[in-house]
Amino acid sequence: MTVADSPLAWWRRQGLRFRLTVVAAAVLALALAVSASVLLTVLDRALIDTVDESTRQQAQKVRVHADAGTLTTPITTNDGTIVQVVDAGGRITHVTYGADRLVPLLDAAARERVLRKGSVTFMDGRPFAIPGPLRVVVVRADRGRTVIAARPVAEIQTSLATAGRVLLIGTPLLIVLLAAASWLIIGRTLRPISALRRGAAEITHTARSRRLPVPESKDEVHSLATTLNDMLARLEEAEQRQRALVSDASHELRSPLASIRLQLEVALGHPEGQDWRETAEGVLEDTMRLSKLAEDLLALARLDERGGVPARTEPVDLDEVTRQIADRYGDVRLTACEPLVVSGDALDLSRVLTNLIDNAVRHTTSKIEVALTGDGTLTVTDDGPGVPEEDRERVFNRFTRLDSGRGRDEGGAGLGLAIVRETVRAHGGTVHLEDAAPGLRVVVWLPRG
Ligand SMILES: Nc1ncnc2c1ncn2[C@@H]1O[C@H](COP(=O)(O)OP(=O)(O)OP(=O)(O)O)[C@@H](O)[C@H]1O
Ligand SMILES: [Mg+2]
Numbered sequence: 001m002t003v004a005d006s007p008l009a010w011w012r013r014q015g016l017r018f019r020l021t022v023v024a025a026a027v028l029a030l031a032l033a034v035s036a037s038v039l040l041t042v043l044d045r046a047l048i049d050t051v052d053e054s055t056r057q058q059a060q061k062v063r064v065h066a067d068a069g070t071l072t073t074p075i076t077t078n079d080g081t082i083v084q085v086v087d088a089g090g091r092i093t094h095v096t097y098g099a100d101r102l103v104p105l106l107d108a109a110a111r112e113r114v115l116r117k118g119s120v121t122f123m124d125g126r127p128f129a130i131p132g133p134l135r136v137v138v139v140r141a142d143r144g145r146t147v148i149a150a151r152p153v154a155e156i157q158t159s160l161a162t163a164g165r166v167l168l169i170g171t172p173l174l175i176v177l178l179a180a181a182s183w184l185i186i187g188r189t190l191r192p193i194s195a196l197r198r199g200a201a202e203i204t205h206t207a208r209s210r211r212l213p214v215p216e217s218k219d220e221v222h223s224l225a226t227t228l229n230d231m232l233a234r235l236e237e238a239e240q241r242q243r244a245l246v247s248d249a250s251h252e253l254r255s256p257l258a259s260i261r262l263q264l265e266v267a268l269g270h271p272e273g274q275d276w277r278e279t280a281e282g283v284l285e286d287t288m289r290l291s292k293l294a295e296d297l298l299a300l301a302r303l304d305e306r307g308g309v310p311a312r313t314e315p316v317d318l319d320e321v322t323r324q325i326a327d328r329y330g331d332v333r334l335t336a337c338e339p340l341v342v343s344g345d346a347l348d349l350s351r352v353l354t355n356l357i358d359n360a361v362r363h364t365t366s367k368i369e370v371a372l373t374g375d376g377t378l379t380v381t382d383d384g385p386g387v388p389e390e391d392r393e394r395v396f397n398r399f400t401r402l403d404s405g406r407g408r409d410e411g412g413a414g415l416g417l418a419i420v421r422e423t424v425r426a427h428g429g430t431v432h433l434e435d436a437a438p439g440l441r442v443v444v445w446l447p448r449g
Contacts, residue, residue, distance in 0.1 A: 017186045025179040032174065036167040040160060047156045051135050052120050055081055059139040059149035066094070066141045074099075081151050082130070086111070088144030100128055105136060105148050114138045115146075125152055132157065192221040196228070203232075210236055248399040252293055252413045256286040289412075296415040299351065300398065303422045310426045312345040315449055321346060322372050325353045331368060332357060338374035343449025344427040352423050355416040356380040356442050362411070364439070376429070376446045383439035392433040396421045420444075 058081040074097040085094040132154025192215035199212040363384030401414040429446040
């Protein structure tokens with residue numbers, strides 16, 4: 001502890017185990033000290049009261065005899081009470097066996113004082129050859145006489161002292177025992193938390209184990225550990241997805257860039273007889289692929305960023321949007337176009353349709369049909385090769401292409417359907433693929449807004 005440290009700061013820096021143990025021991029010590037002192041006080045009071053009561057009874061008995069004139073010498077008491085009867089002149093007339101016959105235990109003034117104050121008092125017995133303190137009762141009798149009855153209370157004081165000693169030794173012993181037990185129990189309770197801490201430290205240091213140890217007991221620490229593990233699993237999953245996305249994206253970027261580089265190198269290496277127009281067209285085509293890729297990645301990033309909510313929630317006339325887009329493609333037949341208003345982002349929704357029609361155009365053999373019905377269903381049907389049943393979910397994943405055997409020029413990056421699904425989901429709708437025998441039908445459903 002340095003000089004600058006306040007005791008409070010020092011206390012706060014101590015471990016939970018130490019603090020809990022100290023607090024438990026301190027509370028117990030206080031409780032035991034209070035109860036010990038209450039116990040001793042009550043015991044003392046009760047014992048003295050008993051002595052007072054019986055001494056008073058003896059004194060009363062002697063007074064009755066004195067008043068009736070039936071006192072004998074020596075006075076007999078059966079419980080060791082010392083009695084003196086003093087007459088009005090201050091002379092002792094009767095005593096119990098062995099009591100002083102000449103000097104009263106209390107002189108006249110003291111007797112008066114005791115009578116006034118409640119007729120019981122303590123006094124030292126040693127001047128009268130009685131060991132220890134005495135409890136003395138004074139009672140008034142007829143003809144100015146007084147009865148003095150006394151009882152040694154040394155025994156009571158010895159018992160109280162013994163009880164005190166027992167408590168003095170027993171209490172600290174009990175506190176030490178409790179502190180030791182608390183230390184052990186708290187240590188055991190905190191062990192799973194230490195294990196969690198060690199597990200977390202291991203994750204940060206080695207990044208090898210990705211899970212925290214879960215204690216067997218089904219308590220709060222158990223649920224904390226499982227919750228944290230769930231969180232770690234989700235983080236890991238997100239991280240993996242991110243990594244895969246970056247690696248896929250870099251991979252997709254590589255081929256158009258390599259193609260551009262090759263065309264330019266060839267053109268510059270052999271400038272004579274070079275068709276620059278053809279080179280420029282080739283480079284432009286690759287550049288457009290790059291820019292489409294960048295746009296699609298950006299669209300996905302925006303969808304991720306918003307976390308399943310459309311960019312805007314305005315009423316969109318989907319029939320209007322569908323008609324406009326269908327008109328752009330020469331060979332698309334609009335078989336139905338019922339009025340439908342959905343709430344969302346017109347630009348995002350038109351991208352859904354464009355992506356679907358682009359796919360259909362790429363795969364169809366003769367016809368493409370688009371239909372929009374008033375219940376919110378939008379279908380795009382082609383008569384191409386279709387998608388096998390087992391791949392109809394997989395194709396919605398990012399960078400998933402089935403026709404990998406075909407030339408890169410024809411296919412895109414495999415982001416189109418991923419954008420479709422995520423946009424539709426953000427608008428609260430669903431999308432799935434169906435067999436159009438022959439061909440493929442994409443069915444989009446959007447809730448009416
Ligand atoms: N109408 C279709 N007929 C047959 N197969 C299809 C059809 N539409 C999509 N597919 C298959 O699903 C795959 C994924 O489609 P998606 O639109 O996601 O990617 P893409 O069209 O290859 O690339 P991008 O859309 O990014 O330019 C395609 O590669 C293709 O194999
Ligand atoms: Mg596509």
